[in-house]
Amino acid sequence: MEIRRYIVGVDGSLPSRAAIRWAIGHARQHDTEVVLVHVADDEWGAAGTDLIDEVDSGARRLLEDEVGYTRSLHGAAGPRAELRSGSPMTVLASLGDTETMLVVGTHKTGFHYGRAFGSRSLQLANLAVGPVAIVPDTESHLRRGVVVGVDDSPAGSAALDLAADLACDHHCELIAVRSSGPSPRGADRRDAEPERLSQYDDEARGLLTAAVERVRRSQPGITIRSRVVRRPPGTALNDIARGAEVLVVGDSRREEALPGVLGSVAYDVLLNVTSPTIVVHAPPVTSAVAQPEGEAHVVR
Template identity: 65%
Template structure:
């Protein structure tokens, strides 16, 4: 099998979940700006929650009418930002909001949602809808906080040895090139299960090995990013903090943080990893979560599949 690595340049649509909130409007502005750079379209989606069904059809009708008014208002506010050079449409849906938004997820579309979270409040956002969306999606998802982003600078990427981590490095390199900014590659040298030695020298040796392993992964990630975008400036950092904490701390003033979703080797619903979970639980900057690249058959596999299909067709 071989992997597709063209993450950024394949994005043809930005799908924004809108609910009339300040973070949702920040998400709309972010999507329009990025769609302009990519020559992509923007779709605003408002989902009238079908839990209204428990209280009767009359209130469902009122919710739909309110949703149409909200969409008209948000579309009217977005059109001046689009300035006629970004195609933008609005759609009203009824159902479970995050489930329906996730149904728009494809490798060539990016889901975009706003969040009120702008700092470190560990454990207070359990059940966050953005976490639910990322868990359900199989394409990239952008989580945009309401804080002003014009003063932010630089792209930060979390480094690991997974397919999703490689896709994150590719995307981060492309974005750093497009935005003419520095790329910072970050790797935590803290283990999930801490080593508990009998002597201090054993603990020092253990940490040195962890640091060396982190540096090795960073060297590989920097080489990958530089091969993809030779002109960008790249820094790397090993941090002795838990991965989610380290990434949010470094990215606090960054314009973007890019992370892979999990250690799985292909896009999969319900596969959010612990590091991505921790980052999104305490998001500090605009954050894009990417999944492992889709696989496509090698020429030999494709030929075998074609032959199998042909035999099956003849048999029928």
């Protein structure tokens, strides 16, 4: 997966600045464009023209401040900045595509299982069709390694490819994780017979072996570790990635990206995020076009 642009949603908060730092650090790897976007919430639309003008003026000042902050980061070149209005996460999602990484910060930096409170980052991951990075406001310079959740879905394959690329770019270890345990909303496999548990473990190891072989063909120089765990996948991934540079997960097991539909594992990970986390959606499905019999053709 090639990322040609990073769009950072900014609002002047500490997590927002953590998102800026993260995007700048990753964009430098390939001299990729970074765009700062502030979305003025259009809920102010019914408040009168004077207040709307005041909100717009404040939004412009905020965006100018964030551009200045970005320029102060180790001599970073001035990014392009855009001021938009509307529902913030809906507008940001509309700006993304399969080659654009949407980046937002989050205050959430720990485990809160059982508390289904709202999350704008969760809303963004739900609405987007391209990759979304959720960056907590925590120190990142001591983090090491890339963790990826492995499954056999299109989104899982795309997540594995991106994770391998990131591990290569950052010269760090790739940790591939597969759970043979219960899913967040599925049957609890921990109550299964020992023989059945061993079968689940073997299935998970087989899937991991195939994934590691695939990565070695595309990125032969990186170090790869694989882990089979029996805990629910969201819990295990957040725990293992607590000290990682980034966690990468696929959005769901569906064949294509469907805005508004997020799989249970990605949902659970984002509710309890512990590290910078990238949600990767399934690549678009292209329909084959019938060709006249006997004629050669190229599929692009």
